[in-house]
Amino acid sequence: MGPPSITHLFHLPLTPLQDVIVTPGHSLYTRLVSRSWSQVGSNSSLWAQLLGGKGACVPLRGWPGGNAGVCPQPFPLGPFKIPQILPLPGTRTALGWERSSRPRAAWGRLPGTAAVPSAMGPLLLVLLYLLRCVSGLPFYSGFYYSNNPNGWNPGNGHGEGVFSGVKLVVETPEETLFSHRGANVTLPCHYHYEPALLSLRPVRVKWWKLSENGAPEQDVLVAIGLRHRSFGDYRGRVRLRQDGEREVSLQIRELRLEDSGRYRCEVIDGLEDESGLVELELRGVVFPYQHPWGRYQLNFLEAQRACAEQDAVVASFEQLFRAWEEGLDWCNAGWLQDASVRYPIARARQPCGGLGLAPGVRSYGPRHRRLRRYDAFCFAPALRGQVYYREHPEKLTLAEAKEACREDGAHIAKVGQLFAAWKFRGLDRCDAGWLADGSARYPVVHPRPNCGPPEPGVRSFGFPDPQSREYGVYCYRPR
Numbered sequence: 344m345g346p347p348s349i350t351h352l353f354h355l356p357l358t359p360l361q362d363v364i365v366t367p368g369h370s371l372y373t374r375l376v377s378r379s380w381s382q383v384g385s386n387s388s389l390w391a392q393l394l395g396g397k398g399a400c401v402p403l404r405g406w407p408g409g410n411a412g413v414c415p416q417p418f419p420l421g422p423f424k425i426p427q428i429l430p431l432p433g434t435r436t437a438l439g440w441e442r443s444s445r446p447r448a449a450w451g452r453l454p455g456t457a458a459v460p461s462a463m464g465p466l467l468l469v470l471l472y473l474l475r476c477v478s479g480l481p482f483y484s485g486f487y488y489s490n491n492p493n494g495w496n497p498g499n500g501h502g503e504g505v506f507s508g509v510k511l512v513v514e515t516p517e518e519t520l521f522s523h524r525g526a527n528v529t530l531p532c533h534y535h536y537e538p539a540l541l542s543l544r545p546v547r548v549k550w551w552k553l554s555e556n557g558a559p560e561q562d563v564l565v566a567i568g569l570r571h572r573s574f575g576d577y578r579g580r581v582r583l584r585q586d587g588e589r590e591v592s593l594q595i596r597e598l599r600l601e602d603s604g605r606y607r608c609e610v611i612d613g614l615e616d617e618s619g620l621v622e623l624e625l626r627g628v629v630f631p632y633q634h635p636w637g638r639y640q641l642n643f644l645e646a647q648r649a650c651a652e653q654d655a656v657v658a659s660f661e662q663l664f665r666a667w668e669e670g671l672d673w674c675n676a677g678w679l680q681d682a683s684v685r686y687p688i689a690r691a692r693q694p695c696g697g698l699g700l701a702p703g704v705r706s707y708g709p710r711h712r713r714l715r716r717y718d719a720f721c722f723a724p725a726l727r728g729q730v731y732y733r734e735h736p737e738k739l740t741l742a743e744a745k746e747a748c749r750e751d752g753a754h755i756a757k758v759g760q761l762f763a764a765w766k767f768r769g770l771d772r773c774d775a776g777w778l779a780d781g782s783a784r785y786p787v788v789h790p791r792p793n794c795g796p797p798e799p800g801v802r803s804f805g806f807p808d809p810q811s812r813e814y815g816v817y818c819y820r821p822r
Contacts, residue, residue: 510537513610515619522598523626523725529584530593530621532608547611548583548591552604553620556659556681563606564593576601598625600656600724627724628766629658629666631673632758634718635781635806638675643712646678646719653780655721655759656680660704662722663687667704670798676707677718684710684717723759728821730756730764732772735816741809744777744816753820755779760819761786765801775804776815782806783814 513534522528534546548571550563562574566583573581577595584592591610595602603625609618632649634640641649650657659680663671667687674695676686684707688695696705710717733747748755756764757779764770765786773794775785783804787794795802807813 509540511610511612511615511617512537513608513617513619515608515621519622519624521624521626523727524598524600525727526598527594527596528598528623530595530606530608530623532591532593532610532619532621533587534589534591534610534617543588544612546591549609549611550581550593550606551609552606555604556679566591593621600625600722625724626767627655627662627722628762629662629671629720629722630655630758630762630801631675631677632719632721633675639716639718641678641719642714642716643678643682643710646717649719650721650759653721653723653758653760655723658720658722660685663720664704675718676705677720678710679720682709682712684708684715685720721759723763725767726760726763728760728819730760730768730770730817730819732774732776733816733818738812738814739777739816740812741777741781744814745779747816748818751818751820753818756817756819758782758784761817762801774815775802775813776817778817780806781809784817 511534513532515530515532520528520530530550532550545568548564548566550565552561552563554560561577563577564571564573564581564583566572571583573579576599580596582594584590584594591608593606593608603623606621606623607618608621609616632646632653634645634649647657657678657680658666660683663679663685664687667689670689671687672689673686674688674692676684679685685704686695687704688700688702691698691700691702733744733751735747739747745755755777761770761778761784765788769788770786771788772785773787773791775783777783783806784801785795786801788799790797790799804814
């Protein structure tokens with residue numbers, strides 16, 4: 344058995360759109376109080392026990408669409424107003440309460456009444472009553488200026504005259520910008536208003552680099568007028584170029600490998616802000632790299648370190664995909680910048696995914712960064728220095744090769760530098776030479792007999808014995 348249920352029905356004569364004022368002297372008030380003492384006893388009044396009690400329900404019948412009910416919080420004992428609704432012909436309006444231990448969606452003794460959480464009751468009654476008096480609410484969408492100090496101005500309040508619907512537009516280039524490591528570059532960004540404004544307005548400008556391949560966003564520069572502040576690795580290398588009217592371009596000096604990526608230019612004018620995207624890419628070459636011990640020896644962190652030692656970084660998927668479009672074909676899977684593992688196939692064959700698959704970049708998906716081991720795909724930027732084959736009367740050991748480069752005012756070249764010289768400087772030599780990692784390689788731009796396979800590329804002899812005297816050396820002299 345549940346808690347006792349008490350229902351009171353009071354039949355009220357109604358007139359259309361009329362309010363009933365209930366005061367302590369009102370007949371309804373008297374009837375409610377008398378009923379409460381006779382039914383509930385002397386524990387409390389009906390207002391606190393029933394109207395304010397948990398699960399109290401006030402169903403309002405006579406709505407054109409059916410019945411409705413609300414369960415309010417305790418009402419004040421002073422005067423209050425009950426809005427009445429015009430009932431349908433042949434119907435009657437009843438005010439009922441039911442006491443229960445918990446609110447229910449429908450009350451068994453009063454079909455058609457619904458329980459509303461007690462905390463919502465007063466708010467719902469007030470809103471229903473106020474909506475009768477509200478014909479419309481103000482609506483704002485857009486960017487407004489006003490020189491009226493007493494007017495409504497969601498913008499920052501400056502400008503000449505009243506401009507309605509002024510739009511802030513930020514323009515950045517759609518094409519990717521290409522540069523090389525060590526160079527200076529300008530990322531263009533301009534803004535204007537539609538329709539045009541006659542006077543210049545103070546704006547706030549923010550540049551930041553977007554998150555890519557798991558790396559967090561990086562703040563680059565913020566500026567207000569002639570004052571600006573740069574952040575992190577960009578401190579001291581960036582400034583805002585404001586040569587032209589409404590120009591907020593970003594200048595970066597001494598580009599680094601890590602500067603490649605997408606940058607956002609944001610212009611803020613009061614409550615209005617717009618932004619544009621600029622993509623910066625460093626020219627470079629993607630190459631596969633294996634550990635000296637052989638295939639699939641690198642976890643993700645070791646792959647990052649191995650690429651860095653070869654004057655490169657782990658390649659992104661976009662860089663690998665572009666290399667595949669240019670003809671890169673490699674059947675060993677390698678790490679990419681987002682910790683996924685992939686390999687590019689230009690010619691389908693059985694050991695490389697099968698003959699049934701079309702050429703493309705095969706994917707193993709994301710892999711555990713520490714536990715799984717593969718090769719690496721590295722990205723080396725274009726060179727500012729020179730890679731050359733050191734002419735020597737005889738072949739050298741690895742130690743002798745390093746010393747020969749030092750004597751020539753250079754140092755032994757790294758794998759990434761040799762690939763970049765082959766790709767961007769057209770280095771073509773059919774003589775194998777030592778590199779800094781202990782491997783022996785040679786670059787071929789124009790394939791020919793007795794010079795390896797018929798495709799251009801950088802040939803590799805692997806990692807010979809460091810004491811072997813079968814190779815020359817490739818040196819790198821920076822500018």
